[in-house]
Each structure stands twice: as structure tokens, then as C-alpha cells.
Amino acid sequence: MSDDQIPKDYKESLIHLEYQYTAGSATTTFLNQVKEGRLVGQACPKCKAVYVPPRGSCPRDGIATSIEVPLTDKGCIESFTVVHIPIPGNPIVPPYVCAMIRLDQADISFLHLVQDIEIDQIRIGMRVQAVWKPKDEWTHSLENIKWFAPIDEPDVDVSTLRFKPS
Amino acid sequence: MKKVAVVGYAQHKILPNAGALNEVELIMPVVHKVFKDLGISQDDIGFTCSGSCDYLQGAAFAFVEGLSAIQTSPPIKESHVEMDAAWALYESMLKIKMGDADTALIYGFGKSSPGNLDSIISLQMDPYYISPLWPDRISLAALQAQILLQKKIITHDEMMATVIEARNNAANNPNALLTDDISEDLYRADSLISSPLRGFDCPPISDGASAMVIASEDKAFDFTDNPIWIEGIDHSIESSNLGSRDLATSPTIQTAIDNLKLENINFDVAELHTQFSHEVPFLRKLLNLSNIPTNLSGGPLVGNVMMCAGLDAIGKTFQSLANDQLDHGLAHASSGPCLQHNMVVHLERHK
Amino acid sequence: MIQAGVIGVGQTNYDSKRRDVSMAGLVREAIDKAMLAADIEWDAVDAVILGKAPDMFEGVVMPELYLADAIGAVGKPVLRVHTAGSVGGSTAVIAASHVCSGQFKTVLTVTFEKQSESNATWALSPRYPYSPHINAGAGGYFAPFIREYIRRHKPPEHIGWKVAAKDRQNALKNPLAHLQIPGIDEKMVSDTPMLWEPLRYLESCPSSDGACAMVITSKDTVGPRKVAWIKGMAVRSEGTLSAGRDEVNPQGGIDCAKDIYQQAGILNPREEIDCAEIYVPFSWYEPMWLENLGFCELGEGWKLTEQGATALNGDMPINMSGGVLSSNPIGASGMIRFGEAALQVMGLAEDHQIKDAKIAMGHAYGGAAQFFAMWIVSSSPD
Numbered sequence: 001m002s003d004d005q006i007p008k009d010y011k012e013s014l015i016h017l018e019y020q021y022t023a024g025s026a027t028t029t030f031l032n033q034v035k036e037g038r039l040v041g042q043a044c045p046k047c048k049a050v051y052v053p054p055r056g057s058c059p060r061d062g063i064a065t066s067i068e069v070p071l072t073d074k075g076c077i078e079s080f081t082v083v084h085i086p087i088p089g090n091p092i093v094p095p096y097v098c099a100m101i102r103l104d105q106a107d108i109s110f111l112h113l114v115q116d117i118e119i120d121q122i123r124i125g126m127r128v129q130a131v132w133k134p135k136d137e138w139t140h141s142l143e144n145i146k147w148f149a150p151i152d153e154p155d156v157d158v159s160t161l162r163f164k165p166s
Numbered sequence: 167m168k169k170v171a172v173v174g175y176a177q178h179k180i181l182p183n184a185g186a187l188n189e190v191e192l193i194m195p196v197v198h199k200v201f202k203d204l205g206i207s208q209d210d211i212g213f214t215c216s217g218s219c220d221y222l223q224g225a226a227f228a229f230v231e232g233l234s235a236i237q238t239s240p241p242i243k244e245s246h247v248e249m250d251a252a253w254a255l256y257e258s259m260l261k262i263k264m265g266d267a268d269t270a271l272i273y274g275f276g277k278s279s280p281g282n283l284d285s286i287i288s289l290q291m292d293p294y295y296i297s298p299l300w301p302d303r304i305s306l307a308a309l310q311a312q313i314l315l316q317k318k319i320i321t322h323d324e325m326m327a328t329v330i331e332a333r334n335n336a337a338n339n340p341n342a343l344l345t346d347d348i349s350e351d352l353y354r355a356d357s358l359i360s361s362p363l364r365g366f367d368c369p370p371i372s373d374g375a376s377a378m379v380i381a382s383e384d385k386a387f388d389f390t391d392n393p394i395w396i397e398g399i400d401h402s403i404e405s406s407n408l409g410s411r412d413l414a415t416s417p418t419i420q421t422a423i424d425n426l427k428l429e430n431i432n433f434d435v436a437e438l439h440t441q442f443s444h445e446v447p448f449l450r451k452l453l454n455l456s457n458i459p460t461n462l463s464g465g466p467l468v469g470n471v472m473m474c475a476g477l478d479a480i481g482k483t484f485q486s487l488a489n490d491q492l493d494h495g496l497a498h499a500s501s502g503p504c505l506q507h508n509m510v511v512h513l514e515r516h517k
Numbered sequence: 518m519i520q521a522g523v524i525g526v527g528q529t530n531y532d533s534k535r536r537d538v539s540m541a542g543l544v545r546e547a548i549d550k551a552m553l554a555a556d557i558e559w560d561a562v563d564a565v566i567l568g569k570a571p572d573m574f575e576g577v578v579m580p581e582l583y584l585a586d587a588i589g590a591v592g593k594p595v596l597r598v599h600t601a602g603s604v605g606g607s608t609a610v611i612a613a614s615h616v617c618s619g620q621f622k623t624v625l626t627v628t629f630e631k632q633s634e635s636n637a638t639w640a641l642s643p644r645y646p647y648s649p650h651i652n653a654g655a656g657g658y659f660a661p662f663i664r665e666y667i668r669r670h671k672p673p674e675h676i677g678w679k680v681a682a683k684d685r686q687n688a689l690k691n692p693l694a695h696l697q698i699p700g701i702d703e704k705m706v707s708d709t710p711m712l713w714e715p716l717r718y719l720e721s722c723p724s725s726d727g728a729c730a731m732v733i734t735s736k737d738t739v740g741p742r743k744v745a746w747i748k749g750m751a752v753r754s755e756g757t758l759s760a761g762r763d764e765v766n767p768q769g770g771i772d773c774a775k776d777i778y779q780q781a782g783i784l785n786p787r788e789e790i791d792c793a794e795i796y797v798p799f800s801w802y803e804p805m806w807l808e809n810l811g812f813c814e815l816g817e818g819w820k821l822t823e824q825g826a827t828a829l830n831g832d833m834p835i836n837m838s839g840g841v842l843s844s845n846p847i848g849a850s851g852m853i854r855f856g857e858a859a860l861q862v863m864g865l866a867e868d869h870q871i872k873d874a875k876i877a878m879g880h881a882y883g884g885a886a887q888f889f890a891m892w893i894v895s896s897s898p899d
Contacts, residue, residue, distance in 0.1 A: 021646055022185070022277075024188030049761070059755075080661055080664065084712055090650060107761070226643055233754065241769035241889075243752055243753060244752065245754075249596070257598075266617075289572075289577060290579050404591060407586065418592075507582065507585075
């Protein structure tokens with residue numbers, strides 16, 4: 001056999017690394033509130049943008065977000081997609097809806113699931129509200145919210161959602 | 167070709183474990199400090215470059231988190247090296263020299279406490295032959311230490327003296343992680359980790375961040391009366407194959423000496439990115455620094471933020487020249503096992 | 518600023534698994550081709566600039582250390598750039614900056630990804646314990662923005678299929694391309710399973726192994742060689758979760774493009790640029806980027822695609838090589854765009870050559886559509 005016909009051998013060499021991840025102060029504060037069933041964003045003292053979940057900094061201005069802003073668990077769908085492939089390690093069954101949820105008064109969206117509605121009925125701008133797990137199942141995680149479900153309120157014009165500094 | 171100067175530098179207190187502070191919370195204070203010292207903001211910065219390591223952080227694309235610490239509205243000219251921030255400085259310097267910017271912000275960050283640094287560094291080796299054996303960074307360094315001792319290029323006493331001096335110097339460095347004095351008896355009683363290296367011969371696990379601002383000759387005096395000029399900067403790398411290297415020498419350091427004509431300079435001070443005690447007398451001999459105050463900050467032996475320590479050597483040299491009115495400083499940054507990749511910087515106070 | 522040009526481009530065959538070579542072998546394959554094309558020997562290389570995406574794709578930390586020998590960097594300066602998906606492009610920009618700074622005459626730059634060594638899906642799905650794990654892959658992240666583009670401008674459904682078919686048809690003329698799908702057409706694309714609405718399987722990029730290398734030199738050292746002169750180059754970054762970002766039409770992309778047009782003296786990109794290689798990993802990004810880059814007004818990008826303007830025989834050919842949709846070694850994809858643009862103006866693009874191409878654009882983006890790197894190359898230095 002010539003060189004390029006001989007099959008090359010390979011072997012899997014596993015790498016196992018353990019890390020202790022740090023959420024950081026802002027995320028820690030946020031998750032402590034989520035454990036109590038509350039969604040609290042943080043605002044930038046300069047441009048006043050409200051971030052949820054807060055990461056501790058406003059990337060517009062490069063300063064710490066210091067102002068706590070209690071938020072409701074209602075908002076709208078800024079955009080969404082219907083996912084047809086499973087998530088590795090997650091029991092959810094496709095097709096499912098992954099949406100960018102813009103909570104009222106927040107200036108960024110975050111990714112979460114949308115359910116309790118026929119998939120072909122979902123629209124950009126639709127009003128939704130969080131559906132929480134039972135209180136005794138609450139932990140330090142946004143997974144306390146099972147998904148967002150539609151509520152009977154008029155759609156939002158998403159072009160009005162774009163943040164402008166005051 | 168424009169000259170470039172270091173005009174500002176700030177370092178986070180080096181922590182054994184930053185605890186709940188994430189990378190953004192480490193970077194923001196040092197960037198704000200250097201901006202405040204200079205009376206500037208991101209609007210005055212033409213180019214931004216950072217150094218960090220995804221594997222250290224524990225996730226692919228993790229370096230992107232660091233950018234949240236910076237003002238990015240409007241969008242900024244920005245880049246990133248997956249290396250010590252000393253190389254982010256190098257890239258930034260090139261951008262200034264080509265005229266793409268007049269000023270640059272450099273930042274580095276690293277938390278070694280969350281992961282297993284030994285395992286992570288083992289993955290720097292040849293993935294097919296060497297990494298599966300998981301050689302740790304201390305054992306690799308020990309190989310070089312052993313050779314240097316056997317060839318009598320350095321002595322055990324020099325290693326001990328380095329460790330003791332580092333702690334003495336750390337007393338003057340408010341950011342140092344380790345400041346307790348070490349006596350000769352205490353050193354000798356310390357057990358070996360990988361012969362000939364004891365615990366004290368190795369750097370502490372450290373978390374931190376640093377930031378630096380550099381400027382072209384057109385702008386430097388807008389920021390400070392005391393810019394410290396990068397007179398010369400050179401770096402090169404050796405083979406990854408330890409067996410093919412002569413670990414008793416450093417061709418890359420010699421290249422820097424030749425290219426930067428360092429033999430002709432009377433240095434006043436030096437800061438070396440020497441993570442292990444044996445590296446100090448080794449490099450001091452190569453660089454002719456044996457009579458020159460070296461690692462006045464204590465060096466990496468008293469605080470070693472991965473991806474920052476090289477930038478810190480340059481920053482500490484800058485501070486020495488600026489604060490103590492000294493003229494010539496030598497800074498060294500390194501990467502890879504047994505000083506594989508080396509950068510040498512000649513800083514000068516007068517243009 | 519010293520003027521610089523590309524004198525050689527080298528690319529590997531792109532494939533899902535290049536099991537026939539090690540990482541060192543992969544990069545060397547591209548490097549050897551680039552140096553042969555550039556007609557230089559190792560003594561001419563003053564520095565080596567390596568770029569790639571996250572190290573988790575191969576399981577090697579800081580691979581410039583391990584690869585120092587393979588990339589010919591021993592005894593020379595080496596830098597390793599990492600700017601997520603745009604890295605291939607930003608590496609080219611940094612490499613050229615080495616020359617433009619006046620510090621180096623000739624540099625070798627190489628980018629690669631050997632994703633088959635590790636698990637690309639895993640590496641693209643970082644799992645933080647304090648964030649809900651709804652991550653649905655890169656397509657899942659970008660699909661909502663595509664949906665918003667569709668909501669804003671109401672294009673017909675088939676635009677995405679048209680882009681996907683066109684790029685793979687182009688790939689059939691590029692023997693190096695990973696995906697070779699003879700007979701591909703819009704219907705074949707629309708018949709494939711839906712992944713993340715509206716993106717179907719064949720509207721998404723493959724996962725590839727591969728490397729791309731270039732030799733860049735200063736005007737003084739070019740000699741009688743064919744050159745792709747760098748007329749403009751720039752990078753821009755935005756914060757990931759910055760309030761006010763428009764990820765459908767990111768400001769970073771707009772600003773970066775304006776910067777290179779200004780550098781290159783281009784007033785009307787649609788008229789003055791002969792062809793472009795832009796980073797389209799999911800079909801709908803072609804019309805979105807056409808608008809973002811100022812080739813047309815907002816809302817008109819899909820019309821350019823529909824009219825066939827972006828086809829090989831159109832008046833604004835895009836992704837003649839097959840693009841990211843046909844080959845996607847993540848760390849190299851950006852440099853492949855930059856390198857293919859260079860090949861066009863050097864007249865070396867073989868079967869996918871655009872006749873008389875004199876000015877071409879290379880474009881790369883990465884992260885959450887937040888990192889941009891672009892350049893304009895020309896067959897003429899002036």
C-alpha cells in the first residue's frame with residue numbers, strides 16, 4: 001500500500017478539568033433575588049440602561065451598574081426561533097421555542113423558552129409572562145422560570161424597544 | 167516610525183482567590199484607575215488590546231466577558247491575544263507605529279484559583295506525545311533548574327537568596343500576595359515539590375488584572391510630564407521540543423541582547439517574568455544584571471497573575487523609572503515551559 | 518504607513534475530519550503552499566502570526582507554543598491572535614500591521630482549526646452553572662435576528678435557499694471546498710430538515726478542519742511578483758450585551774466598513790468593488806451583510822440576492838469560493854475570506870475567478886455579531 005492508502009490510527013485522549021465558576025457580585029445579587037421569585041435588574045448610572053440579568057457592568061460606558069431596578073415578570077418577545085434539534089443534556093423535546101424575552105422596563109433581552117401556545121401562533125412583539133416552578137423548587141437559577149407564556153395584552157411594536165441613552 | 171511611551175499603569179491587588187469577583191469586576195477597577203490617573207476616558211483611546219486565556223477561565227470564548235468591562239459604545243478598535251498581555255502591548259505598539267492609533271489601552275486578566283493550573287499548563291505541550299503524560303509546570307521548570315545547577319550556572323544558595331530577597335522586596339509592594347519574610351532555615355525546611363524546586367521556589371496561585379496605557383510621541387506629553395519610552399522591544403520563541411533545546415542557555419534572550427544592543431546600556435533596574443527562583447540568577451547572568459536591582463516588586467514569586475505577569479514586569483519597570491527618576495529599565499516577559507518564548511523591553515526615561 | 522501586499526496564499530483541502538494530518542501537518546500544508554506561491558524561503562520570514570478560535574476546539578492550550586516548529590517560528594517573533602469567529606480576519610490585519618509599522622519586511626500568517634480533534638458542539642456551548650441552559654447552538658443564537666430581519670423587510674421565503682444553493686454551486690468550482698454537493702439547487706435546500714426556524718440544514722455552515730496561510734510583505738520587497746495590495750483594513754468590536762445594540766445591522770460592522778472605504782478611497786462600494794468574500798455562516802446573512810456593508814440601502818439586500826447580482830456571473834459576486842457555507846474551519850474562515858479576496862485581484866482564483874477583478878473585499882465577523890475585521894485589496898498599489 002502507498003503512504004496515502006495506509007489508514008492512520010488515532011486514539012482518544014480524554015481531558016478532564018474541573019473549575020469553580022464565579023458568578024460575580026451582580027449575578028450573585030440577581031440570583032439571590034431569583035431564589036425569592038423576584039427579577040431585579042441593574043441600571044447604569046450614566047446612560048440609565050437597565051440590564052437583566054445584570055452582569056455588573058454597562059458595556060456601553062464601561063462602568064459598574066449600581067442601581068437596582070425591580071422588574072415584573074411580564075414582557076414581550078423581541079424575537080424567537082423554533083428549534084428542531086435537541087440540546088445536549090437537556091430533556092426538552094423539539095420542536096420548541098427559544099425566544100429573546102424583553103421584560104418591561106429592561107433594555108436588553110435574555111434567552112428563555114416560550115410555551116403554552118401553538119408554535120405557529122407565536123409572533124414577534126407578543127406579550128408574555130413568566131410561568132414559575134412551584135415555590136419549593138426554587139433555587140439560585142433562572143430555571144425557576146419554566147417558560148414564558150402568552151398573556152392577553154396587545155402586541156408591542158419592537159422597533160420601540162431599541163435603547164437610546166437619555 | 168513613531169516612538170511609543172508607556173504613560174500609565176495600574177495593577178489590581180493580587181489575590182490568592184478573588185472569591186466572588188469575576189473577571190469584569192477585576193478589570194474595571196484597574197482600567198478606571200489608569201484612566202483617572204491620566205484624566206482620560208475610553209474616548210481618548212485609539213486601540214484596545216487584551217491578553218487572557220480561555221482555558222484558564224474554563225470556557226471557550228471566555229475572553230469576551232472581559233470586554234464587558236470596557237466602554238464599547240461607540241464600537242472600538244479592539245483585538246485580543248490568547249497570551250500574556252505583554253504581547254497585547256506589543257500588538258498595540260505596532261498599531262501606533264503604523265499610524266492606526268495614537269494611544270492604546272492594554273489590559274490583562276487571569277484567575278488561577280478556579281481551575282487546576284497544573285493541568286491547564288500541561289495542555290501547552292505536544293498533544294500527541296507529551297500532554298497525555300500530564301507533565302506539570304513545576305516539574306517542567308525543575309528540569310531546567312536541575313540542568314542549571316549541574317552545570318554550575320546557578321547555585322542552590324542563589325535560589326534561596328532569590329526567594330528571601332523577593333519577600334523582602336514584597337514588603338514595598340502593596341499589591342503583592344505574599345509578603346511574609348522567609349529565613350534561611352524556613353527555606354531549607356520547606357519540602358521539595360519536584361526536585362530541586364521547593365514550594366517557596368514556585369509562584370503562588372494568583373488572581374488579578376492589570377491595565378496600561380501607551381501613547382505615541384505626538385500624544386505622550388498630553389497625558390504625563392514623564393512618559394517612559396519603549397526604546398527597544400524584541401521577542402522570539404524556541405522549539406516546543408524540550409529535548410532539542412539547550413536549557414542551560416537562552417538563544418531568545420541572546421537574540422534580544424543583540425537586537426536591542428543591551429550590552430551598551432547601563433540599566434538602573436529590572437523586572438523579570440521569572441516564575442521560579444532558579445530563573446532569576448539564570449537570566450541575571452545572561453542579561454548582565456547581577457549587580458542591578460532586580461524584581462524590586464518581588465516579582466512573580468510573590469504574586470503571579472497568569473496572562474498579566476509579563477505586562478506587570480513592564481508596568482513595574484515603568485513605575486520605577488517614573489517614580490524614582492531612573493533612566494534605563496529592563497523588563498522581561500515569558501511564555502511556555504522552561505522560558506520557551508521570551509520578550510525583552512528596554513524602557514528609558516528620556517527620549 | 519508602509520504599504521503592504523499579499524504575495525502568497527495557501528489553503529488546505531477543507532474536510533470534516535483531516536485525520537491524515539496532525540495539527541502541525543495541517544498548518545504546514547497551508548504554509549508550504551503560501552510560501553511556494555510567494556516564492557520565498559524561510560530566511561525571508563521575519564515573524565509569524567498565528568490565529569485561531571478557542572483552544573477547546575483542539576484541546577491544546579496556546580498552540581503557538583506547540584506549533585512553533587511547524588510554523589517556522591523558532592528563533593523568530595510569534596503572536597497568537599484570538600477574536601472568536603473573526604479571528605482569521607483580525608489575524609490578517611495584525612499580520613499586515615507588522616509590515617505597515619515598518620518593524621518587519623515580510624511576515625507569514627496562518628490560521629487554522631482542527632475541530633475534529635475535540636467536540637465542536639461542546640466547545641460552542643459553554644455551560645455556566647448560573648445561566649439557564651437553553652443554548653441551541655450557533656444557529657439557535659442567530660436565527661432570532663434573521664427572523665427580525667425578515668419582519669423588518671418582508672423578503673420572500675426563498676432568499677435563504679437561494680444563497681445556500683449559490684454558495685455551494687460556487688464550491689463545485691473550488692476543489693478545496695469541504696461541501697461538494699453536485700446538483701444542489703433551491704429545492705434541495707428547502708427539502709432539508711428545519712434546524713432553527715427559518716434556517717434549514719443546508720442553510721447552515723459545516724464544521725470543518727483546515728488552515729489558510731498568507732505571506733505579506735512591504736512594497737519595497739515585492740519585486741516582480743503578483744501582489745494583492747492592501748488598500749484599507751480595520752477592526753471594530755462591540756460589547757456583547759450592550760443596551761441599544763442592533764444585532765441585525767450592527768454598528769460595529771457599519772463603522773468598520775466605512776473605515777476601510779475611507780482608507781481605500783471608495784465612495785460607492787457597489788460600483789467600485791468588483792467582488793467580495795463575506796462571512797456568511799447562515800444563508801440569510803448574505804442580504805443582511807450587504808446592507809450592513811453599504812452595498813445597498815436597508816431592506817434592499819435581499820433584492821440583490823434575488824436578482825442574481827451576487828452570483829458568480831452577477832455584477833456583485835459574493836463568496837465565489839463557496840464561502841463559510843461551504844467550508845468552515847472556524848479559526849481560518851476569516852482568513853480564507855481575506856485570502857480569497859487577494860487571490861481574485863492577483864488573478865489566481867482559477868475556476869472561480871471573476872474576470873478583471875481589480876478591487877476585492879474580505880470580511881469576517883465573530884462572537885455575538887460583535888467582532889468585525891475587514892479589508893480591501895487591489896491589483897494596483899495606487
